[in-house]
Amino acid sequence: MYKYSDTDKKIIASRVKQFENQVNRRLEGKLTEEEFKPLRLMNGLYLQLHAYMLRVAIPYGELSSKQLRKIAFIADKYDRGYGHFTTRQNIQFNWPKLLDIPEILHELSLVDMHAIQTSGNCIRNISSDHLAGLTLNEIEDPRPWCEIIRKWSTFHPEFSFLPRKFKIAVIGCTKDRAAMMVHDIGLRIIKRKNQVGFEIFVGGGQGRTPIIGKKIRDFLPKKDILNYLEAILTTYNQEGRRDNIYKARIKILVKELGIEKFRSLVEENFSKLSNKELEIDDKSIKEIFGFFRLPPLKPNTNQMPFKKNQEYQYWINQNVIPHKIQGYSIVQISLKAPKKPPGDATSNQMRALAEISDKFSFSEIRVTHEQNLVLPHVSNKELFNLWNQLKIQNLATPNLGLITDTICCPGMDYCALATARSIPISQKISSHFNNYLKQEEIGNLKIKISGCINACGHHHVGNIGILGLDRKGQEFYQITLGGSAKEDAAIGEIVGPSFSKNDLIDAIEKILNTYKKHKINKSDDFLSVFRRIGIKEFKKDLYDNFTKKA
Amino acid sequence: MVKKLQGETFLLSANELRSGKVVFFTSKGWSSSTDEAIKIKFDEINKYEEISIREEKKCIIVSPKFVELDDSGNIKNLRDKIRNSGITIKI
Numbered sequence: 236m237y238k239y240s241d242t243d244k245k246i247i248a249s250r251v252k253q254f255e256n257q258v259n260r261r262l263e264g265k266l267t268e269e270e271f272k273p274l275r276l277m278n279g280l281y282l283q284l285h286a287y288m289l290r291v292a293i294p295y296g297e298l299s300s301k302q303l304r305k306i307a308f309i310a311d312k313y314d315r316g317y318g319h320f321t322t323r324q325n326i327q328f329n330w331p332k333l334l335d336i337p338e339i340l341h342e343l344s345l346v347d348m349h350a351i352q353t354s355g356n357c358i359r360n361i362s363s364d365h366l367a368g369l370t371l372n373e374i375e376d377p378r379p380w381c382e383i384i385r386k387w388s389t390f391h392p393e394f395s396f397l398p399r400k401f402k403i404a405v406i407g408c409t410k411d412r413a414a415m416m417v418h419d420i421g422l423r424i425i426k427r428k429n430q431v432g433f434e435i436f437v438g439g440g441q442g443r444t445p446i447i448g449k450k451i452r453d454f455l456p457k458k459d460i461l462n463y464l465e466a467i468l469t470t471y472n473q474e475g476r477r478d479n480i481y482k483a484r485i486k487i488l489v490k491e492l493g494i495e496k497f498r499s500l501v502e503e504n505f506s507k508l509s510n511k512e513l514e515i516d517d518k519s520i521k522e523i524f525g526f527f528r529l530p531p532l533k534p535n536t537n538q539m540p541f542k543k544n545q546e547y548q549y550w551i552n553q554n555v556i557p558h559k560i561q562g563y564s565i566v567q568i569s570l571k572a573p574k575k576p577p578g579d580a581t582s583n584q585m586r587a588l589a590e591i592s593d594k595f596s597f598s599e600i601r602v603t604h605e606q607n608l609v610l611p612h613v614s615n616k617e618l619f620n621l622w623n624q625l626k627i628q629n630l631a632t633p634n635l636g637l638i639t640d641t642i643c644c645p646g647m648d649y650c651a652l653a654t655a656r657s658i659p660i661s662q663k664i665s666s667h668f669n670n671y672l673k674q675e676e677i678g679n680l681k682i683k684i685s686g687c688i689n690a691c692g693h694h695h696v697g698n699i700g701i702l703g704l705d706r707k708g709q710e711f712y713q714i715t716l717g718g719s720a721k722e723d724a725a726i727g728e729i730v731g732p733s734f735s736k737n738d739l740i741d742a743i744e745k746i747l748n749t750y751k752k753h754k755i756n757k758s759d760d761f762l763s764v765f766r767r768i769g770i771k772e773f774k775k776d777l778y779d780n781f782t783k784k785a
Numbered sequence: 786m787v788k789k790l791q792g793e794t795f796l797l798s799a800n801e802l803r804s805g806k807v808v809f810f811t812s813k814g815w816s817s818s819t820d821e822a823i824k825i826k827f828d829e830i831n832k833y834e835e836i837s838i839r840e841e842k843k844c845i846i847v848s849p850k851f852v853e854l855d856d857s858g859n860i861k862n863l864r865d866k867i868r869n870s871g872i873t874i875k876i
Contacts, residue, residue: 262803264844282848284868286805317876332804576874647864648872656867658874708862 236297236599237382237526239347246389247344250351254278255337262334277357277395279350280336284651289328289336290353291343295363295381295405296324296602300589303600305346307585313339318585320570320578322414322642322693323360323402324602325353329649351389356397358388358468362404364412365603368527369611371559375424375431377407379523380460383515387461394468398475399483401468402440409722414604416448416724417441417696419485420467425454432456437467437497438489441690445726446486449494451501457520459505461513466505474500530597530612535562537615547622549633549671555618558611564618566596566610567603568625569632569640573669576658577643578606587628595621605642605681607635637674638682639665642693646686646703647710653686655703655710660684660739667740677747679760681720696720698761699746700727701739712739716746716773717765728770731778742777749776786837787830792853792861796822797833798868799846807868808846810836815846819869824854 239247254274261271275281279290291306298306306326310318313335314328321327331339343349352359361381368376384403388394394401404418415421421436433455439448455463467485474492476482489497539551554567568588571577580588588608592600595617596610603609613621625631634640641664644650646657661684668674683697694700700715711733718727734742749772753764765773796819797810808815809822810833816822825833830851837849852869855861860869867873 262844264842268841268847282800282805284864285807285871286800315876330805334803574875576876579876581876647867648874653864656873662874705863710863 236299237294237378237523243347244344247347247349247351250278250349251337251340251344254340258333258337273355276355277352278336278340279353280333281354282651283329283649284647285649286330287333287336288649289331289339289350290321291326291328291348291350292353292360293325293348293602294385295361295367295378296365296604297378298600298602299346300592300598300600302346302348303585303589303592305342305348307582307589309339309342310582310585316583317579317581319576319645320580320602320606320608322604322606322644322691323353324362324365324604325360326602327645329645354400355395356399356401357395358391358397358401358403361385361388362402362413362418362604364406364408364410365601365609366412366556366565366611367407368529369558369565370408370410372410373408374426375407376524376527377405377422377424378527379520380405380422380424380457382523382526383461383520384464387464387513394472397468397472398477399480399485401471401485403464411720411722411724412603414693414696414720414724415439416722417445417693417720418448420464421448422460427454430456433460433463435463437501438486438494439724440484440486441693441695442484443481443688443690444484444486444490445690445695446490447724447726449489451494451498458515461515462508462510463501463505465510465513466501466508469504470497470500529560530599532558532560532563532612534560537562539564539615540619542619546626546631546633547619549675550622550631551618553633553637553671553675554631554635558613560612562615564613564615566613566618566621567635568608568610568630569634570607570630571634571640571661571665572629572632573639573665574662575629575665577641577661580608584628584630587624588630591621591624605640607640633671634674636679636681638668638677638680639674640681641665642681642683642697644685644692646684646692650686650691652689653703654688654705655686655712657684657686657692657701657703660701660703660712660736663736663740664743667743677750677761678757679762682743683718693720694718695726696724697727698765699743704733706733710736712736714742714746716770717762719762723762730770730774745777746773749773752776786850787834790827790830790851790853793827794854794858795825795827795830795851796854796860797825797837797849798822798852798865799837799840799849802844802847809852809869810840815840819860824858825851 436448647653685692715727
């Protein structure tokens with residue numbers, strides 16, 4: 236894991252002081268809300284439906300057990316004993332008091348954490364593959380590059396007031412587990428003629444205008460990455476619209492100019508950049524990579540232990556995958572237990588998990604963009620012990636990648652922008668399909684739920700996407716089919732008129748029946764069937780005999 | 786705050802500046818309960834908007850808004866109902 240330097244620590248500490256001063260000025264009336272709002276947003280502080288909400292950065296989703304303990308401490312002392320892991324691999328507290336925020340930020344700084352740039356029109360937390368550095372098919376670990384970009388983008392004076400927020404994801408292999416193609420900039424590490432560099436995508440995004448990113452560069456040498464990012468951001472900063480918040484994201488600029496024109500502007504800026512300071516030399520790259528070495532894992536022939544325990548075997552089948560070092564496994568912890576809000580963890584669970592990670596996974600925990608957690612380095616021989624301990628904490632739900640492993644935004648239960656609730660929908664789905672064999676029979680299926688068009692629940696890229704709408708004061712849910720956030724990224728198609736929350740489960744069942752009818756074999760998953768037969772078949776089966784439509 | 790209002794009766798609501806807690810305006814000041822909240826007629830809106838501006842300046846509240854009531858005197862919109870009664874899910 237990256238370790239903060241003295242400079243990093245000083246920066247964070249001075250930011251805490253600065254924000255403390257801003258909060259005091261606000262409480263004394265020296266700053267109006269209008270003046271304070273952009274300042275609090277730059278420190279991840281929102282005012283939501285019921286209370287303030289603080290979003291804490293977890294850079295590229297990597298946490299230590301010490302940091303997780305601190306998060307648990309904050310949840311207990313300043314909040315209501317739980318936190319919510321987000322689709323940017325961050326964590327949110329839903330109930331802090333403004334008065335306490337400086338103290339919370341100070342506590343976070345003690346474990347090298349902060350809330351800087353988790354909101355506002357700036358470069359947000361860099362996200363990445365939660366399996367970075369753990370799999371054999373990776374070209375290179377993307378986390379050091381995330382860290383390099385984090386350093387460059389933090390408090391970047393030119394990019395602190397962009398037309399709109401800006402999201403970057405970096406992945407290190409052909410498998411996309413970070414929804415890279417729906418980011419403002421997506422970077423994929425590739426190898427060409429024995430040289431490692433970046434393939435670069437730009438202008439992806441979700442929200443009210445969902446777009447898959449367009450390739451802007453086939454290959455960029457590693458040393459040039461910051462100069463190229465600077466060129467893209469400069470172009471966006473100069474050309475991006477500021478007159479209309481809904482047209483201000485880079486995806487709109489790329490769409491309006493066309494990728495060819497946008498590319499030529501970026502290349503022009505890139506060629507003009509003589510900022511040699513931003514070129515990264517091999518020594519600096521090596522230094523950063525040094526922070527991300529694997530712990531001392533000794534290859535061995537230990538197998539995953541077999542037990543005559545069905546629940547354990549389900550968990551092994553669904554949540555555990557092999558580590559690149561023989562004899563070790565990657566354990567994925569579902570935060571989608573039945574009837575629980577997706578992505579939420581209680582302070583007790585966090586503390587237990589910190590303990591478990593100390594014991595079984597070198598004190599390392601990762602957060603996935605699908606709102607789950609990962610223990611990255613677990614010895615095979617410890618898997619049964621680990622499962623027993625996770626089970627005590629209700630953290631052993633065997634549903635990774637299955638229908639109840641939903642992504643879900645906080646929705647109208649918390650969010651001031653939401654037009655409908657999303658968590659109760661997720662809970663209905665998890666209750667209805669709460670049977671491992673039933674889920675396994677359905678196979679890989681991503682349901683993603685957003686409570687409004689801003690798409691924080693990534694519904695556009697759900698195999699089944701659910702969007703909550705307000706229809707004359709009633710909650711209705713629009714369904715999209717065929718979306719994907721993976722390397723075969725696609726935006727889902729709207730299947731037809733929306734459903735009331737009482738009809739939604741029936742609608743999902745009908746969609747699954749159509750899928751099952753056309754499924755050829757076990758490996759023929761929902762997305763494959765959808766792509767083969769198209770939306771018409773689903774639409775026909777779904778709307779025949781359905782009366783309650785909006 | 787007033788421009789888009791429809792309806793006949795409202796409550797004045799806001800968040801407490803220091804805590805963020807949802808509050809409603811009563812004859813005794815701000816309260817977290819709607820029980821004693823003043824029911825405001827549409828033609829009184831401007832008067833209460835001035836009060837909200839004053840209270841904001843005094844750093845007591847932030848983000849004031851009018852909450853519409855239905856014919857029975859209950860909060861009309863789902864969002865406002867949730868805002869008043871809390872999240873609808875178990876943690």
